[in-house]
Amino acid sequence: MATNSYIKRVDWITIGLYALLVAFGWVSIYAANFNPENPVFFDTGKEYFKQLVWIGLSLFFIGIIFLTDSKFYVEFSYIFYGLTLFLLVAVLLFGKEINGAKSWFEIGPVRFQPAELCKVATNLAIARALSRYGFSFNRFSDLLRAGALILLPMLLILLQNDTGSALVYAVFILVFYREGLTAYVLTFGFIAAIVVTLTLMIPNATIIGMIILGVVAVLYIKGYRRELIKPLVAGAVTFGLAFAARYLVEKQWPLEYLLMAGVFVASVYILVTSLVKRAFRFVPTYLLILWSAIGLSLTADYFFEEVLSDYQRTRINVLLGLESDPLGAGYNVNQSKIAIGSGGFSGKGFLQGTQTKFDFVPEQSTDFIFCTVGEEWGFLGSTLVVILFVSLLLRLLFLAEKQHSSFSRVYGYGVAAIFFFHFAINMGMTIGLAPVIGIPLPFFSYGGSSLWGFTLLLFVFLKLDTNRTELIR
Amino acid sequence: MIGIGIIYISKLFVLQVYDPSYKFSAESNTRRKVTQFPSRGLVYDRNGKLLVSNQAVYDVMVVPREIVPFDSLDFCDLLGISIENLRERFVEMRVNMGKRKISSYKPSVFLKQLSAEQYGRFQEKLYKFKGFFVQGRSIRKYEYPIAAHVLGYVSEVGQGQLDKDAYYSKGDYAGVIGIEQTYETYLRGEKGVKYMMVDVHGREKGKFRHGRYDTAAITGKNLSLSLDIELQQYAEQLMQNKIGSIVAIEPSTGEILTFVSAPSYDPSILVGRKRGEGFLSLVEDTLKPMNNRALQGTYSPGSAFKLVNAAIALQEGAITPHSKFECDGTASKPIRCTHYHRSPIEAAGAIETSCNPFFYQAFKRTLERPGVKTRDGYVAWYNHVRSFGFGERLGIDLPYEITGGVPSAEYFDKEYHGRWIALTVRSLGIGQQELLVTPLQMANEAAILANRGTYYSPHVVKSIEGEELPDNFITKKETTIDPIHLEEVIKGMSQVYTGEIGTARYYQHDSIQMCGKTGTVENPFGDDHSVFIAFAPKDNPKIAISVIVENAGYGSTWAAPMATLLMEKYISGEIPRRHKYYETKMLEGDFINGDK
Incomplete structure (x- = not known):
């Protein structure tokens, strides 16, 4: 395999979009954590510094992914799936509880969330299952098998009390639809x-x-x-x-x-x-x-x-506009809207944001990272982020459609569907269009697990894409 | 996907570009306006001596949520409070937090106004008391324990002032009474504003936009009073244990040199931690030390008013300097004379001896001139009297001056059903009856005589830093009496000191020619008031003065020597040895504790 042609076969547009998003994401985390009173850069305790380390490690993972044969992902997909399910069970037993959700392993200074990895494994397993010769949603056993692949991790994650991450798996329905699931299911849904x-x-x-x-x-x-x-x-x-x-x-x-x-x-x-x-x-x-x-x-x-418990009821009520409670349940969303709204057309400028810096917006470097973009870069910056994400999604759909191998196609759709769900829900909640569900914005939100999860998800597909003209079985 | 993208971009457009409401929220979310208080203007006397300055006091502040258990005994010991007091303060703090009057995140006052010593000791051990810190503030400092009625005081603004003047906000301080009130707008300076960035808990996080919108506080303007603080001090010493007033004016300018209302108080007691206590003690004092008798005390001027009557009679041609009237001493009718002197007597001599019959006759002739109706005569007299500033506010730059009263012809028409003659109102001839004047007006009368018929509105401020004095204080006002007639009156006033039987003859000075007039004012409520008005020197007068000592009896025994001592002190800077006896007597005089 000539290196030259290999480089040619890699989809550089997607990699470019990835690089832009990760870079913009890191800048936002830096801004969200930047302390105007104490502007140090090299502080290993700061999130922006750690995120830089996670980005570095992601590059390492990307290298490994590209060095691995595409067939490996097909062959080992069920094993991965089994392993991550095992991790999900393990985290229930030995995990650390953070913010009420028992979904983290803590090993020294590093925290790891197996649910993020599980998305990749589930996507691989679904790709494997749906690309099996003769698979049909019209056959009840096939439908059941595909549904079980989704429901199993979903259930385990629900048990961790991480509703947001569990809901992500619902998005595979879109993939199933593309792969021949009757429209009734969607319509009924x-x-x-x-x-x-x-x-x-x-x-x-x-x-x-x-x-x-x-x-x-x-x-x-x-x-x-x-x-x-x-x-x-x-x-x-x-x-x-x-x-x-x-x-x-x-x-x-x-x-x-x-x-x-x-x-x-x-x-x-x-x-x-x-x-x-x-x-x-x-x-x-x-x-x-x-x-x-x-x-x-x-x-x-x-x-x-x-x-439903009270707070969940209130959150839903606030979203539906049945309750207005700017200092209670609606506080997060209200502060988030204020932060984004205060950015205006062109924003306050890099590091000039006030809402996002002084803790007005909660979870400002994770779930509500988009506020920093909205406040400091304004309408122009926010629109750019939206365009970048939509471009990435369109590019993924375009690539998925070109795959000769159905495994790669299904996997590609899965990647696009997961990104779509995260993007739509996360950004939607910061601007008050979606319920507050605690899921990260891909490549923007602080956190090693989510960055690695999304990187893995994306680059495994890019690796498969290099063999798009082949049938990988 | 494109659909979602378009929806999100539209929503972002609405949030960020179309709808301005989120921008306002953001501003108030993060910016805190911190007022910078200017230090108040300083006050000097006419010779540049500092009278009022500012001192730093230290309040113990607390941020409730930052408190950790501490050694309360040590704490109380350092701050000089009892453990019960500390407990009460904590209970109060909790109650206020419950009522949301104070925040557990923001500093609020825990203990007001530490002394400098307490501050030093507390500051050293502050590390032991987490959640507490000390904040400086400035309050007034008085260099002399005197002149309280001129200086006034500073106090927290009330609701009325808050409504009236947008400058103030709750908790601000403003001058109350005295020059602190009159010159408040100069003394207070201008508040500055500092914008601080605050986080969600209200904690300060540095300056907003590097202080670009901050304005510095502008220090208040300094005042130079016209008071001579040494003379003031001497006057207050003389007035100790007495009730009454002393007002001394520089005739050529209207500047007040000394302004005493006795009893007085030390202005320092209305400052600082003991303010409440001090205020209460002043309010409860039966002698009403907070009353400003020099502006609000109304007295009949008594014989001191004869000078004005003499001048009017001369002006109206009712008498000439050579007109003489008989006096039968105590047998005189309708008003008896209290002095023994030659008879008949002319104007100057009558002033010298304070002869009542002469002034009755002169007053009668002023009103009842041939071919003039008595009422018209009275109106002429009334207008002359008013031109001396009686019956009206002189416009001093201290609040709450009252007008006093000169009865009008209409008043008598009503009182006597239109049938009245000079005999009816005869007491006006000797300055009694319905005539009511303030000590300030009497001092002004002395100043008018010293100036030979003109005066400036008396005022206590000589200059305001970088500002002009109000026009009122630099406009000369005229009386309706010609100077030539006043010279005759002044001749009599001089004889009061120099004449053989002058009522102040014992207090004559070797080199300074003094002019004065005693008054012994009948007081329906008790002993007569002792009154004296004077000026000196006779030519080019430097000081005009009025002294009134309530219930002290003869004008010649108390008010006259006191006025004389003050004039000597002001003009020559010392008291002649042979007057030392009087000085001691005056200082020891006591009309409050019943020991004369």
Whole structure:
């Protein structure tokens, strides 16, 4: 293998984007930790100094990755996966608890978060599983296997009490979709998300009413008009009687129960007539949809009120705009928005930020590192970061699409999906568009584990990409 | 992905470019305005002697959350407080924290105003008491324990002042009474501002933008008073154990040389840690040492007013310098005479002997001239009197001066239902009845006579650093009396000292020609007040003075010698040996503790 052609085959555009992001990231960490009273550079205790060491080590890892044969990643993908799952279990037993999450190993001065490494391993395992000859999402055992690959690490990380990192694994659904998972899953997921969100925002009766109206409207459009009349009348009469009874006995029965009674009577009517007429035209699908939507709504409500703890409830409420609490749960986001907003068009200038330096913004060098960018580099700098990330994502999709080997393709999509999730959620939360979920901004947030995790993730793909014309099996 | 990118960029645009509200929040988030207090202007006397300066005091400050357990006995011992007191202070601190009056992150005052010695000892052991530190502040320092009524004091501004003047903010100090109040705007200087960067806990993190927006505090302007502090000191000594006033004016300028309201107090007691106590003791004192009797005490001028009446009678042509009137001594009607002297007697002699019948006659003739209605005569007299500054504020640069009172013709119309003649108001002829004047006005009367008919509004400030004196103090004011008539009055005043039976003949000076007039003011509430007004020397007068000693009896026994001693002291700098006897007597005189 001639070195010259090898260098030619490496995707320098991605490496350039990576270098820019890491450099900008380090500058931001330096600014966030910079102390105007004591401007020393060589302080080994400072985060910017440590981050420099982590970047150095990342370069070392990149070297190793490029020296390793692509086949190694394919062959050892399940073993990696097994190893990292083992680490996830180990961290539950021997890990150190930081900020309420037991997800760190501490070895001397170095802290290590296996969840970061696990993303790479899971992505490799999924690539391996989905690229297996004859794999199809239509086969239930395949679907189950793929789902298990995601759910296993997700569960272990949830047990560590690190909800943010666990949620990242949900993003593999996007990869599955690309690889042939039916659009129904996505559509259902999307509708479910809307139902859940609305459940939290508006009264239960209203949401159930909306579900009923939605299903009826769909049936009407689909041409089931005559068949609708009798069940609707039956349902309406039931609801009316129940309502009158509620009024007469002067009990505060919740309205949604009355509505459900109506739906129940209508459903029974439909089932009975269908059985009598032996015509099951719209019974199974639509009644199922109707009842599962109602069930989802009630479950979400129960989950929200009974399962979630207070602070989680408040966070969600603040995000949905149902609660305004600038010094409580909304404090982080509010301070973050102030910091970013104060940057203005062109920013305050390097090291001139005030919000991010004096501890107004919490987690200023990790989860909220983007505030430093927003404050010191303004709209121009922030936009540049957004463009860099979007460019990286587009480039990754472009490269993934070019892969001859399905393993490389799936892996590439996985990389893009993970970066997308981190980028969208992290940046979204700093500007108040996404819930506050504690996940890092790739290459920006301080921390060795996350930098190494993302570097590994990216460069394993770049290594696979050098063999894009080959079939790696 | 591009969609998300576009949404995020749009949101960033709104946050950073479109919506300005986040920028304001950021400013107030991180910048703290720290006021720099200027030091107050200094006060000097007319000879450049320092009267009022500033001293540093030290407050013990505390940052509650930084406190760690410490040796409380040692702490109390160093600061001179009891352990119970310390406990109370901690309880109070906690209560204030509970009420969010003070922050556990920010410094607040724990103990006010350490002495320099306590400060030194405490500062040395400060390392033992985490969370405490000492902060300097400046308060007034008085070099002399006198002149309290002129100087006034400084105190925390009240709500009224806060509303009226935007300069002040809560906790600021401003002058109250005295020149501290009148010249507050000069003395206070200008506050400066320092912008500090603070972190989320309010801890200072250095200067904002390297101090680019900071303004330095501008020190207050210094004042030079017209007071002669040595003369003031002597006057206050003379007035010890007495109630009354002494006001001495330089006639050629209106500058007040001495301003005493007795009893007085040491201005230092209204400064520092014991301020509250001192204030209370002054307020509770039955002798009301805080009252400014020189400006607010109203007295009938008594015989001292005869000078004005003589001048008016001469001016109006009611008498001539040679007009003589009979005096039957104690048998005189309608007003008896208290002095024994030759009879009949002319104006100068009547002043010398303070002959009541003469002044009744002269006053009667002033009002009841042929072809002039009595009322018109009275109005003419009234206007002359007013031109001496009686019945109005003279405009001194000290607050709360009162007008006194000269009864108007309308007043008598009402009082006597329009039927009144000179006989009805005869007591005005000898300066009694409804006539009310302040000691300042009497001193001004002496200054007018010394100036032969003109005066400047009396004032206690000679100059303000870098500023002009107000016009009022450099504008000459005229009386309605011609100088030639006043010369006749002054001749009489001179005879008071030099005449055979002059009421102040015992106090004559070998070389200084003095002019004066005694007064023994009837007091319906007790013993007569002793009054004397004078000026010296007769030509080119340097000092005009009024002395009033309440309940001391004859003007010639107390007020006259005191005024004389002060004039001697001011003009020659010493007291003649043969006056030492009087000096001792005056210093020992006591009208407060019942021992005369």
